[in-house]
Amino acid sequence: MNERTQGRTLTLEEKRTLYRDGYIILKKAVSPELVQAALDRIKSAKKGEFLGGTTEMTNLVNQSDITPVLHEAMGYFDPPVASQVGVRKVSEPGDYFNNVGYRDKHMPYYGAESHVDGSMTIMVPQEVQEGSEQEIYDRYIATGPKGDLGRSPDVMGHNFVPMFEDPEMSLGLGSFTAFVFVCLNDQTREGCGQTALLPGAHHAVEKFFRQQRDTNGCVGVEGPGWPRLDHQAENRCGLVYLPEEVREQFIDETSESTPDGRKWPRPTQILMEPGDACITVYQIPHSGTRNQHGTESRKTIIFRIRNKARQPDVMVNGVSDHPDRGQMGEWLEFEDGNNPWEKSKDAMCNMWDEWEGMTDVVKEMQVGKTA
Ligand SMILES: [Fe+2]
Known part of the structure; x- marks a missing residue:
């Protein structure tokens, strides 16, 4: 770590932004040398080589301003040993059905x-589905990488996320504390494949989780108000990636529609330069987008960070969105009295509890003071 980066922390104004919007962009959080090393590593990769665990990628957090910033604002975390290498080639709108069950070319906002992160995604069918909703559901959950297990916490998605986190099937999402998106190429114009976010929607998601928990203790997908599948989608088997109650709060007269007339919340494309990083709370709705206007592939390295206090004995690798299960859904051991699913629900429903350096700002913002 060089002199300049040592001990960088968020300003009070930046913390207010993080509270309000659910994310903050850190300009020049990563040095040009670290950015270049990561780019060189990507360039020299063999076809199909997994780069997420290389030091060139993990250094983007471990050797940059991001670590001191998160230590101060959030708390201690395991230094990442893995990451998601988010490369998106330049492409045109496609005919295929996307995860929410619409043809990619029909989806507004660059697809x-x-x-909300942490939900199981089995590849959606590419033919319009027939039969009853139950038949479509049963067929869908039987097509994951582990085959037909029925409705079970052992079902895994093609994204290696379990259908439910817990044996009781009361937690339908994996969770963590913070996302870090590190930008490696010019993403200062919209439509270049960048990450898009719904600013402010983290508050609505947290509130929704609380309502779910208060209703019957089930949180996330398949909890109250959040069915897994959307049978109104074009293929009759899309994933409900955002519960309707949250979705509708972000629809207005400027929202664009799919051809069926359904409106979609307009996300904000986060515009960054190489070396910039975006830090968000876990709860923020987000998406990659189509790289339609870029002149090169979009390159963003994505980390999932969890405050160490949630489970001090569990190693979090920096890429998993469900660290209390193995990467392939294996069951981990927890000592008596340590219920990882209830702890995760607590964190999902009280997002600032895991942001230790945000306490004063949260207090200030919640009473509406701006002094
Ligand atoms: Fe995601």
Whole structure:
């Protein structure tokens, strides 16, 4: 770490922005040398080589301003040993059905599929589905990488996320504390494949989680108000990536529609330069977008960070969105009295509890003071 980066922390104004919008962009959080090393590593990769665990990628957090910023604002976390290498080639709108069950070319906002992270995604069918809703559901959950297990917490998605986190099937989402998106190429114009976010929607998501928990203790997908599948979608088997109650709060007269007349919340494309980073709270709805106007592939390295206090004995690798299960859904051991699912629900319903350096700002913002 060089002199300049040592001990960088968020200003009070930046913390207010993080509270209000659910994200903050840190200009020049990563040095040009670290950015270049990551780009060189991507360039020299063999076809199909997994780069997420290389030090060139993990250094983007471990050797940059991002670590001191998060230590101060959030708390201690395991230094990432893995990451998601988010490369998106230049492409035209496609005919295929996307995860929410619409043809990619029909989706507004460069194909954004805004979602809360941590939900199981089995590839959606590419033919319009027939039969009853139950038949479509049963067929869908039987097509994951582990085959037909029925409705079970052992079902995994093609994104290696379990259908439910817990044996009781009361937690339908994995969770963590913070996203970090590190930008490696010029993403200062919209439509270049960047990450898109729904600013402010983290508050609505947290409130929704609380309502779910208060209703019957089930949180996330398949909890109250959040069916897994959308049978009104074009293929009759799209994923409900955002519960309707949250979705409708972000629709207005400027919202664009799919051909069936349904309106979609307009996300904000986060515009960044190489070396910039975006930090968000876990709860923020987000999506990658189509790289339609870029002149090169979009390159963003994505980290999922969890405050170490949630489970001090669990190693979080920096890429998993469900660290209390193995990457392939394996069951981990927890000592008596340590219920990881209830702890996760607590964190999902009280997002600032895991942001230790935000306490004063949260207090100030919640009483509406701006002094
Ligand atoms: Fe995601």
